[in-house]
Amino acid sequence: MKAAVTIKAGAPSIIEIQEVQQPALKAGWVLIAVKAFGLNRSELFTRRGESPGVSFPRIQGIECVGVIKEDPSGTYTNGQQVAAIMGGMGRFFDGGYAEYALVPLEIVFPFVSQLPWETLGAIPEMFQTVSGSLNQALEIKGGETLLIRGGTSSIGMLACQLARAKGLTVISTTRNPEKKQALTSNGADHVVIDSGTVAAQVREIFPEGVHKVLELIGTRTLKDSLKCIATKGMVCMTGILGNEWTMHDFTPMGDIPSLGRLTVYMGESKNLSKNLLQDFINEVERGTIKLNIDRVFKLEDVPVAHQYMEDNKAKGKLVVLV
Numbered sequence: 001m002k003a004a005v006t007i008k009a010g011a012p013s014i015i016e017i018q019e020v021q022q023p024a025l026k027a028g029w030v031l032i033a034v035k036a037f038g039l040n041r042s043e044l045f046t047r048r049g050e051s052p053g054v055s056f057p058r059i060q061g062i063e064c065v066g067v068i069k070e071d072p073s074g075t076y077t078n079g080q081q082v083a084a085i086m087g088g089m090g091r092f093f094d095g096g097y098a099e100y101a102l103v104p105l106e107i108v109f110p111f112v113s114q115l116p117w118e119t120l121g122a123i124p125e126m127f128q129t130v131s132g133s134l135n136q137a138l139e140i141k142g143g144e145t146l147l148i149r150g151g152t153s154s155i156g157m158l159a160c161q162l163a164r165a166k167g168l169t170v171i172s173t174t175r176n177p178e179k180k181q182a183l184t185s186n187g188a189d190h191v192v193i194d195s196g197t198v199a200a201q202v203r204e205i206f207p208e209g210v211h212k213v214l215e216l217i218g219t220r221t222l223k224d225s226l227k228c229i230a231t232k233g234m235v236c237m238t239g240i241l242g243n244e245w246t247m248h249d250f251t252p253m254g255d256i257p258s259l260g261r262l263t264v265y266m267g268e269s270k271n272l273s274k275n276l277l278q279d280f281i282n283e284v285e286r287g288t289i290k291l292n293i294d295r296v297f298k299l300e301d302v303p304v305a306h307q308y309m310e311d312n313k314a315k316g317k318l319v320v321l322v
């Protein structure tokens, strides 16, 4: 089969398109004929050699959508539409950057849809992350206010739509004033230009602060995000767009306001359910949710797609059609 293989840690050009052996069936695992997959920033870190425990060469890809080629357990029928995400996929065992992927049963989610594969490919990991961050971590409720830090990211754009649909008022941020209209068109009630600190601007709009913050930039802006919350408000750090993992100067009693709450979301396949995924796919099919897909690449173009992601050129989800 054809696969995009990361032969060792390095730049995007380290990914080679190779003919490799199709994975051999084993009990408890299913073989998926991959139709499409979304690209994820964590794959960029893995390619650079920054994911602990990952050895090379490796077929990356933490998610895919496709059809069942063979399921020795008989749980799924051949040709059935499925998604697979996480559980070590593309890290500890070969993942979605290939014509076929062998994955454990517990990370497989069946669905039925008429949507094109490039649309379906954008969904699983993006939806799992947004739904888990908003509902499981931040426990959002209608009537609340939500600040999305890193609003133009694909996660941020979808989070805005799901929060608005649940009756929240949303402030989205971008560093780039030219992207203001894109955020408004996506449903944001307010847009704030982020030059590193936004707390003063947020409190001009909501003097008491916001109920919830979805922090996608990470440690670089976390302290300022904590300054944006109302009493008993909550910040959830889900993203690390600022490329800084560790915060060197943090004083919990001081940086977290009294009664304020700070959490993180690191989604796994167990955070998703078959029903949640199918319901979301149905919403996309009905057109009530609009996915922001920036570009669709071919499997042969995975190195180019990684470079595109590295250069921060995307204004939405990147998808590869196999």
Ligand SMILES: NC(=O)c1ccc[n+]([C@@H]2O[C@H](COP(=O)([O-])OP(=O)(O)OC[C@H]3O[C@@H](n4cnc5c(N)ncnc54)[C@H](OP(=O)(O)O)[C@@H]3O)[C@@H](O)[C@H]2O)c1
Pocket: 040, 041, 042, 125, 129, 150, 152, 153, 154, 155, 156, 173, 174, 175, 176, 179, 216, 217, 238, 239, 240, 241, 242, 243, 265, 266, 267, 268, 312, 314, 315, 316, 317
């Ligand atoms: N925790 C989890 O389970 C999980 C799962 C999936 C993804 N994530 C994380 O969620 C975040 C968003 O992912 P994504 O794929 O949606 O991202 P994306 O679409 O690639 O985000 C692109 C946007 O990020 C902003 N950005 C880029 N570099 C930045 C920097 N240095 N400082 C501030 N903003 C910067 C830019 O916004 P502007 O130019 O408009 O400012 C750009 O439009 C990532 O950190 C990703 O790793 C987490």
